[in-house]
Amino acid sequence: MDAAGSASVTTESSTADLLIAFGTTTGTARDVAHRIAREAYSFTIENSYTHYFRPRVLSMKEISVNYLISNWVDKNAKVIFVVSTTGQGEFPDDTKELWRELCGKSVPAVPIRFAAIGLGDSSYEMYNYPAKKLHNRLKQLSAISPFEVCLCDDQHDCGYAGALNPYLERCWRAWVPENCTTNPESVPVARYNLLSLTASTDECNNQPRPTCDKLERRMMIRNERVTNSEHFQDTRLIAFDTTNSNLIFQAGDVLQVFAENFPDNIQNFFELYPQLRDQPPFYLVSDPNMRWVSIPVELYELCGPQPWTWETIVTKILDFQSIPGVYAFQILRNFATDPLIKEKFDEYCRPEGLDDLYNYTNRPRRTILEVLLDFRNTAVLVPPNYLFELIPFMRPRAFSIASPPCETQHIEILVAVVEYTTNLKTRRRGTCSHWLAEYCQIGQKVGVFCEKGSLRPPPNDAHVIMIGPGTGVAPFRSMIKQNLDKWDKHLFFGCRNKDMDFYFGHEFNEMVDKGQLSFYPAFSRDSAGRKLEYVQDLIVKEPNLFRNMMASPLPIYIYVCGRAGEMPKDVRIAVKAVFEKAGICDTEAFLKSMIQRGYYQTETY
Numbered sequence: 252m253d254a255a256g257s258a259s260v261t262t263e264s265s266t267a268d269l270l271i272a273f274g275t276t277t278g279t280a281r282d283v284a285h286r287i288a289r290e291a292y293s294f295t296i297e298n299s300y301t302h303y304f305r306p307r308v309l310s311m312k313e314i315s316v317n318y319l320i321s322n323w324v325d326k327n328a329k330v331i332f333v334v335s336t337t338g339q340g341e342f343p344d345d346t347k348e349l350w351r352e353l354c355g356k357s358v359p360a361v362p363i364r365f366a367a368i369g370l371g372d373s374s375y376e377m378y379n380y381p382a383k384k385l386h387n388r389l390k391q392l393s394a395i396s397p398f399e400v401c402l403c404d405d406q407h408d409c410g411y412a413g414a415l416n417p418y419l420e421r422c423w424r425a426w427v428p429e430n431c432t433t434n435p436e437s438v439p440v441a442r443y444n445l446l447s448l449t450a451s452t453d454e455c456n457n458q459p460r461p462t463c464d465k466l467e468r469r470m471m472i473r474n475e476r477v478t479n480s481e482h483f484q485d486t487r488l489i490a491f492d493t494t495n496s497n498l499i500f501q502a503g504d505v506l507q508v509f510a511e512n513f514p515d516n517i518q519n520f521f522e523l524y525p526q527l528r529d530q531p532p533f534y535l536v537s538d539p540n541m542r543w544v545s546i547p548v549e550l551y552e553l554c555g556p557q558p559w560t561w562e563t564i565v566t567k568i569l570d571f572q573s574i575p576g577v578y579a580f581q582i583l584r585n586f587a588t589d590p591l592i593k594e595k596f597d598e599y600c601r602p603e604g605l606d607d608l609y610n611y612t613n614r615p616r617r618t619i620l621e622v623l624l625d626f627r628n629t630a631v632l633v634p635p636n637y638l639f640e641l642i643p644f645m646r647p648r649a650f651s652i653a654s655p656p657c658e659t660q661h662i663e664i665l666v667a668v669v670e671y672t673t674n675l676k677t678r679r680r681g682t683c684s685h686w687l688a689e690y691c692q693i694g695q696k697v698g699v700f701c702e703k704g705s706l707r708p709p710p711n712d713a714h715v716i717m718i719g720p721g722t723g724v725a726p727f728r729s730m731i732k733q734n735l736d737k738w739d740k741h742l743f744f745g746c747r748n749k750d751m752d753f754y755f756g757h758e759f760n761e762m763v764d765k766g767q768l769s770f771y772p773a774f775s776r777d778s779a780g781r782k783l784e785y786v787q788d789l790i791v792k793e794p795n796l797f798r799n800m801m802a803s804p805l806p807i808y809i810y811v812c813g814r815a816g817e818m819p820k821d822v823r824i825a826v827k828a829v830f831e832k833a834g835i836c837d838t839e840a841f842l843k844s845m846i847q848r849g850y851y852q853t854e855t856y
């Protein structure tokens with residue numbers, strides 16, 4: 252075959268252009284695109300040092316249909332799209348323009364050879380919709396893909412890598428000629444170099460100094476535990492000062508927060524690499540041959556202009572708590588001098604060794620820093636610029652904004668501090684939540700930016716049902732406080748005990764007293780001797796509420812927010828049950844249509 256431009260692999264040794272186009276909201280798709288470029292770059296043509304692929308990484312916002320047709324229809328050229336999902340199965344903002352163009356009535360054929368990779372979360376109803384739609388639309392437009400769309404799932408034990416790794420292997424098998432190989436014995440080229448200040452001043456002066464308008468460093472002004480001190484869960488109400496700030500948000504949006512590394516991790520790192528602590532500042536620059544490599548602009552805003560010290564890099568840039576994947580071991584194996592250790596790393600890198608790797612890293616959630624400490628003799632031989640191959644850049648974490656936009660002097664978030672013990676009895680601390688709660692001081696500036704959440708507020712006149720157990724209540728507090736005099740509002744909240752984790756209970760009760768809200772709290776552990784009661788149990792107890800709303804001319808909006816897992820599914824079953832009591836025959840079809848039209852929205856994490 253090869254009308255499909257694929258399965259029969261050519262034996263030609265000419266090089267191929269590869270475009271990796273990503274659409275992202277929080278940066279995962281960008282990371283995946285870079286990883287694909289790095290893997291593609293590792294194929295060299297036998298008996299020459301020529302790289303087979305010439306990868307290029309672009310954001311979808313830099314791409315038009317014309318650009319694809321003019322530059323990427325060549326037989327040898329390939330395009331890989333990596334697109335994440337946001338909102339209720341929506342395209343990320345940076346992808347919307349290209350999508351609009353592709354859907355245009357007079358759009359011409361786009362006969363590129365492509366693969367589409369979706370990033371999503373199967374706990375959402377509209378799982379990976381953008382990637383599925385993009386894949387189908389491109390095929391309608393005569394684009395050629397030998398593969399099905401790749402669906403990466405946050406819920407997979409190995410995260411997106413669970414689907415991505417085997418998919419990429421198939422892509423390379425289909426697209427890379429037989430006379431090209433990746434040499435497992437050669438050290439992958441490092442993407443970054445460290446340029447000392449003694450290098451030519453021209454080189455230093457020519458380094459980019461990008462700015463990032465969306466990120467601001469705002470002062471933490473409140474860090475209050477809102478769960479009872481005897482309760483196992485530590486949850487904090489955290490506020491950042493926003494006077495004279497350009498941060499703009501709507502009720503339902505999220506605040507992205509950059510944490511720093513924990514002091515004990517920083518200390519462990521410098522004990523492993525004591526020589527780095529006192530090194531003079533340097534420029535972190537990308538390899539000029541790898542045109543796709545860049546440093547996320549947010550980091551310039553967080554750390555100030557380059558040059559940077561190792562202290563800055565170790566505190567704010569490298570994420571010591573990330574869980575290493577195969578690539579980290581591919582790097583480490585090159586520096587191992589002990590043959591047994593090298594063999595161990597090689598095993599982890601082979602497809603048959605993935606279970607062992609999973610048991611060593613993902614299952615106990617072993618961090619990259621712990622791996623470096625476990626294999627200390629190898630780790631100390633890793634050159635400093637290769638540390639950027641092993642340890643990824645710090646990523647921000649999303650928190651629903653809990654305060655309303657009308658309170659312009661601050662932004663509040665409700666943070667459940669992540670802390671748990673693994674199957675190896677190791678204590679684990681959530682990078683951002685634990686840092687905010689324990690290490691960030693009042694008065695300290697934190698890198699934050701606002702981002703559209705997936706919950707879109709209803710029009711002025713509507714029945715609004717908000718279902719938010721635990722921290723899921725946060726965006727509803729913002730929506731309710733911003734719209735005290737609007738909507739027929741009903742809040743279903745769930746927690747364990749009235750005295751332990753009843754977030755904002757007094758505020759909501761006051762609103763009830765003023766006739767501004769109907770409030771339905773479920774206390775699962777206060778139901779002494781009775782069946783445990785959750786939000787879904789309260790919903791099924793209210794068939795009249797739903798029946799009356801359906802009899803009214805106003806639209807009904809239902810919002811669900813909180814932890815992924817059983818809750819969103821149980822709530823869905825409960826809502827269908829009350830719809831059935833209200834006389835709907837095909838409740839599944841009814842709910843699906845509500846979801847499609849934005850009347851039933853979920854945000855789970």
Ligand SMILES: Cc1cc2nc3c(=O)[nH]c(=O)nc-3n(C[C@H](O)[C@H](O)[C@H](O)COP(=O)(O)OP(=O)(O)OC[C@H]3O[C@@H](n4cnc5c(N)ncnc54)[C@H](O)[C@@H]3O)c2cc1C
Nearest residue numbers: 648649650651665666667669671681682683684722725856
């Ligand atoms: C749109 C959105 C809104 C959000 N809103 C809020 C909010 O309002 N409040 C809030 O607290 N959080 C919220 N989150 C979650 C938040 O972004 C972080 O994921 C959370 O705080 C953990 O981040 P961390 O850096 O502390 O932990 P990380 O270092 O990222 O570790 C978290 C990881 O640890 C693992 N883990 C956690 N608990 C266990 C366990 N018991 N056993 C095994 N593994 C475990 C899981 O794999 C989890 O992914 C939201 C997320 C999204 C996407």
Ligand SMILES: Cc1cc2nc3c(=O)[nH]c(=O)nc-3n(C[C@H](O)[C@H](O)[C@H](O)COP(=O)(O)O)c2cc1C
Nearest residue numbers: 275276277278279280335336340371372375378379
């Ligand atoms: C606010 C929000 C809404 C989401 N909505 C969906 C969805 O509707 N369907 C889905 O499959 N995944 C959904 N996801 C999961 C993301 O697509 C997934 O986490 C992805 O890895 C994010 O990639 P990005 O960082 O490149 O944006 C959502 C995630 C968030 C934070």
